[in-house]
Amino acid sequence: MTPRHALNTPTTAYMGDVLREALQGAEDVHVAVSFLRFSGLSLFLDDLRAFTARGGRLKVIVSTYLNVSQPAAIRVLAGLPGAEVRMQTGPQGFHAKYYMFRRAGRGRSCWVGSSNFTKNGLFTSVEWNTRHDDPHMVDECESLFAELWARPDVVPVTDAALHTYEQSFRAALLSSPPPALLRTSAPRPNPAQLEALGALARLRREGVVRAAVIAATGLGKTFLAAFDAAEMARERGGGPRRFSVLFLAHREEILQQARATYERVHPDLSTGLLVSGQRPGDADVVFATVQSLLGRPDLLERTYDQVVVDEFHHAAAPTYAQVLGRLTYRFLLGLTATPERADGHDVLRICDYNVAYEVRLPEAIGRGWLVPFHYFGIADTVDYAPVPWRNGQFDPAALEHALMLESRTDLILRHALEKGYDGRRRATVGFCAGVRHARYMASTLANRGFAAAAVTGSTPPAERLRLYDAFTDPGHDLEWLFVADVLNEGVDLPAINSLLFLRPTQSPGLFLQQLGRGLRPHPETEVLTVLDFVGHHRNALMPLQALGSEAQRFLGPRLTRPSLAFTPPRDCAIILEDRTEEVLLKVRRELPASSGKQAHRDAYRRLREEIGGPPAIMDFWGRPDVPEFREIRRTFGSWIECRLDMGDADEWERQALREPPVAALLRAAETNLQAQRVSPYAALWALVSFPERWETAVDAFYDRFPGWAAERDVDAARALATLEKKPAFRTLLRDGALVPELRRRLQDDPRLAREVERRLEYTLAGDHAERHGGVLRTPDALVRYRGYRRSEIVNHLGVQYDPARHNTGVIRVDRDIALLTQLDTRDARDAHHYQNRILEDLQHISWESQNRQVPDGGSGQAVTEHRRLGHVLHLFVQPGGENLYVYLGPVDVTEVRGRAPFTAVLRLSERLPPAVRQVMGVSGP
Template sequence: MQEPLSKSVVGNLPGQRRMLDVVRDALLSANRVSIAVSFFRYSGFGLICEELEQFQARGGTLRLLVSTYMCVTQPEALKAVLEYPGVISRLHLAHQQGCKDQGLHAKMYVIEDEPAECWIGSSNFTKGGLSTNIEANLRHVGQHELLEAQGLFEYLWLREDAFPLSHELIDAYAQTVRQSLVQPAKIPATHIDQSQPVYGSERNVKPNQAQVEALTRLNELRESGERRAAVVAAPGVGKTFLAAFDALAHGARSLLFLSNRLEHLTQAERTFNSVFGDTRIYGRAYGGRLDTNVDFVFATIASASNSTKLTGRTFEYVVVDEFHHASAPSYRALLAQLDYDFLLGLTATPERQDGHDVLALCDYNVAYEVRLVEAINRGWLLPFHYFGIADESVDYGSIPWRSGGFDPERLENALMVENRVDEMLHHCRIRGFDGPKRIAVGFCAGVRHAQYMADALRRRGIEARAVTGMDHVAEREKIYKQLQDPSHPLEWLFVADVLNEGVDLPAINTVVFLRPTESATIFIQQLGRGLRLTPQSEVLTVLDFVGHHRSAWLAVDALDALSDRNAPRGPSTVPLLDITPPKDCEIVLDAKTVEILKKVQRYAPSRKDLCLTAYKRLHQELDISRPQLVDLLSDANMPTPSDVRSAFGSWIGLRQAAEDAQAWELSLDRDSASYQLLLSAEKDWQAQRVYPYAALWGMCAMPDDPDAGYEAFYQRFPRWRAEYKPYAESKVADTLKRKLGDLFDGVGLTKGARQEIPADLLREEIEGRIQYTLEKDFRSRHGGILRRPEALDLHRGYSRQEIVNHFNSQYDPARHNMGVMTFDCAGEHIVIITKLDTSSAIARHQYTNRIKDDSHFMWTSQNKQTRNSGTGRMIVEHRNLGITLHLFVQPSSHSMASYLGPVDFISAEEDAPMRVTFQLRNRIPSMVIEQLQGEQRKD
């Protein structure tokens, strides 16, 4: 294999070393570094502040030459450089009065210590140049080349149009930027979410790509007879517009839109008006108004509940905004009264922090799901740079902990410290923002804390406002508009009880967490406030002040939930964490934060504690008295059934430990037939069809007539009719015998399996268990988002279901379990999924597959495949037949399959099996090869 490209060339390709890694390594090891770039922005500089502080602390000297060419360099970022005495900087004034009319477009990084090296290429000191753009930077280590590079740098450094950096020089340049008509383009216009208008504007719009995909799935659900569904989509994807587009597609003439936040209702009314125009009459049921006879009503839960005219109407379409709140008693009571043709729940996450189960309210029909990671990866949301900063100004140990959180009043008192304000501003200055001005939101611990922060900044000459739930909605909207106006001096909002969800402020470019994270769900919701696409910014800056307290890991857990585990891993890892952020995102923890997290990590709860705490939350906070296994789906942080069995042996064991077991559960012997029946239902049977679960449910629902019970299953769960087959044709008896053993007599459950469980509870208990598996299976087999092969990302990891979905097909485990699959999707395609390590397979299926070099792969077919028949001939002659071959490689069984891209047949040896050599159309980065082979060895 040739020498890995990344040692001598850096292009910021996925899985490879980036220029950001080159710069960070230089600052951590060298003492003399010289950098000359055309463009210098916060989005690049903010990523190396930690390394720069260490570099400066040991006496290192950095010479930085930056140009004003095209006015792309950020004046505010230049001011941040002045805070580092170890950085000697000069500013090249391009096209300035009195200076040469010449632009400086150099990009060079000279590391002058032994062993000296120089990188010359295309990377500017920006997010794109250092990390995300495809660049071309060549490493030079020869003495002659180094001397020439150093000479060129000295020439540029001493030019007469390059001046020592100073506040006065920066202010003069900033005035030029403000007067300039040249605005650097950040986001191509085609990527801007056209369904998200600037705050307060109204115009006709069309569905974006996410909405098109969701509309297709919603229509399919309605055609199958469903009347309720939920859409789970990350903040900023456009859920409200989706509801409007779907109501239009449904032909809705009457609609009720429900929310408990007034900003949501005012924005929703504008949204529906922009889609429907004046074809509908709009009304409100909040704020003293009660318009009950109009076409479309936008109402709070309280107003709608108290109006018999509204609850007495039949609506063709009902929208429940922020659907994760819908398990609250007030929501449940209202929804039970409403008569409607179709109900759509909208949420960024169906997992409530308080454990309430909302998916049950829509019969677990998740029509469409696109979480934050996928939305960022697909360019629908703005990438973020997260900075974890040690919060050393607060003694969290002195704040009482009550009812699962800090005492609110004592916490606010502890956070209202002047030096903490100065520390925040310092980090904001060096980490910066991307945009024409800072547009920042600081999330506070309470109203007093928000008001204190706003006052503290105003005392320091910075425009800031506090916005809380006590402010009138009209006043809040006025402030939101001022904040987003580039010409308005307002830069900061400090908030409490608002902006957690629903309000669209696309221009936000800075989010600061000024209180301890006590909910991973709320953390993600608040992070989402700054992820809307805007042409003014290419990255969101996130500052999180991490204190030494028991919930310090919650933010890390939230970031872990955002981990893009399937992406090619680069050389840089987040300390302590095995996290690969979403595409173009960064997670940076300073050294002190790492120390705090290490200390807190020692006190992680046991699996038993996690399961017991989770059950108590479900029991205390759900509106039902008997939590079932399926209720674990109500929160992403809940343990799995496997965790429960490992900790307590069974769901009954957990109920007993939680002192919530009924008399019949306490009396069950673990060896009894009834206990074993329930335990069997807790396990995933890995069934390729729904039949055995339907049969088990039927035997419990109608013990005396299992055939009728089997048919009743499809009435109880109509979406599973997609897999329906009459019981006599389902051939499930063998499966039931394998899974239930002596509990199944060939027709139904034995009497012993049923006798210790009250008859009225048998179906409920079994249903509550098998629904966990049924929901996961439905999402896998029928809930996939169908895409085209061109949407596949090179070198990314995919599950088999995701691969099938990318060829416009729903995954079928009975048909798509082969190593070679054919698809007709805008042309013919053959997908080859193969493993590097087949040692775990039976002897006749232990094939030899290997990466020959970064452009060739050797693949062994199944034993019966030859070059002259069937699929073998199609592979050999694929070019003549117009077939595209796609290669996916797993390190070993149960690993994600990395997409190595389209391949071409080169040669084949032998037959039955064939040994084929493929030519890859895209070279495999060295780090992807190392990861594939490393995981193979590890497994």
């Protein structure tokens, strides 16, 4: 059924979807809008080109009012064959928004409302557009369109007319520079920083001294570190010793920006740099590279309150280990957007796997903290087959040579000019394969009349800063920067409004870091334009894998190919050419299977190549590009058997397999006990670490793993009883201890205890992330129709997830109640079969309580009388046996029937949108 209204909401329609659908069957399309920008036009270029190519007639009136419409976007639209475009000029305001579609044999319809031809107008902002089908009404509207078309101030788009408008547009740009980003004398934490600060303070209260923050590029991690230093100073209180900070980074530009940040947050502290011949003296806050610090024993021997390691993913390098091993500090804070290094080293081990806070790019965009993007996948013309592949990547020199082609530059320029940018002037960064490639691109564009420059790792720091300043200056001609080995991290240039990925992606983490260069909020940019030139090679799918977001799949219009099924974050779009889709589908068919012994061998081998040696168990933790360790264990039987299969097992491990009790203990340590408390793991750790006095040593576990202090439990007998119930331990325990042969082996062989601990680390890391690492939020932060895990739902009620307390369908925290229910319970045990269903009006749900719940007592009464008791009911529905619950928003109870169990009818605030109905498996008008 065709919608009558388009408000850009899930329950009505998105005007962009209306336009796309209409273009597929229309013969004539008339449009009148105030504003035309690339943010809207670039999403429909393929549709418009297909429409005009089959003979469709397009007439568009766009205004130059207020110098908002982009001249370059008007030029692209007017250049489409079969398109007639006119500009309304002059001083009179022009606010018309009108779309008419004539279909062969189906008459005409028109939409009148408020949507301009921009991303906001077509998809993001709340607009109001109404469809008219009555022939007399459409005739009247068309007469008004003809009247506008014939006005003397509505002129055809010609080169001369566009040139005149371009001059006016640029003059307006220079006469009224964009509003400056806020720079107050006393900066305040943003919402993401506030969440992270609370998590860091909590960890310190629990005795943790090392932690990492994983946050998407652009969320202000350096400001976070400076704010956290202020929190630490307040925690420490007054005293004779000054507050001392060491900030480590690997590039001078990063240190310069960090120094400016700390000086804004801490004007009372002295700062000093240890770079380029500068000396920090006796500064309170020292900014240094790791290399410069190695030769300064006086700085290494200081006691610091806070040590910050920026771009923490570099910290696995040997030089970092030398420095960090010599430092004395109250707290070490690692900052990174991507802890998964391209070379595979496990940097989170440095902070004992304490992740204080984590917010990745899709969530950051979804919460409005970063600018959304439009990703265009363009089929590359380069033949990558002859380029040698070594050590998990293309040979650098051969790759550069393959990419430096005039024909490829033609392709890049054509698409860059056609897709455009959002902003008042172009600010495009192209990521290149190396120094020669960057210089080639800059010189090639310069020879064609474009203002372009190359910035590489060999460019002197002062020259880099000069080029960055010119690039961000609205009055400067420099609009294109081609980079290699820089701008991957650390440098903030919010003016960037378009990115070119001109080389094959090396890793999902690096791609996201580079993408993050353009996602920082800027007052002139509502969307980042991303052009990725996709070739036929094994890494071609990495960008889409990095951008996809399962949790966002119910939100907004789906601008992605169903055949590839990658859903972008909210307000973003993934647009693929037909040839690009063909290439990606072919690559996906050629990739090895993701499961099975051979696939797991390939994953192990890939990790080994990246690391430069055999991987450890923890190298499989937290990496989306390799199997989880439980899958490896299931395939091979145990970790030692995996290493034996891969040729990496040493003599100790081969001997361990020949001793049944030892092999059984190691396998048992690899088992996830699904424990609701950490105490069984603490008991196992004590049993192997102190086999003769383990009952009194359980407490030492919490010193070894301080992040678990919140679950401290020294009741050894109860913990042992839990272990004894687990099948894996039945032959290993006797008379309240490990069997004698294992105790003797542990006393004679320290490695066995270390091997058990390394296996425990994997399970402990996952459990801790779920139960104590959740970011605490409020119900206001929940997004309707987004998918959530149970632990995330609990975190949004403001508390950490506790599997022993939060395993029910009714979770109450203060005045908020989360109802977690499942529509299809056929796979559940008989006691958990509930009669839950969406009613025919699509705005009510019949919900059945648990068997023992009654409507007039306990949690049942809290649900049925929620309004009187002041509770808010939040409904989460799992369509089937999936992991995610879909948030359907606050609900009201309108009817209650029965008792133990009882049935409540819940009223939603709106009818279920079509996309959600489809996921829920229901139909409706």
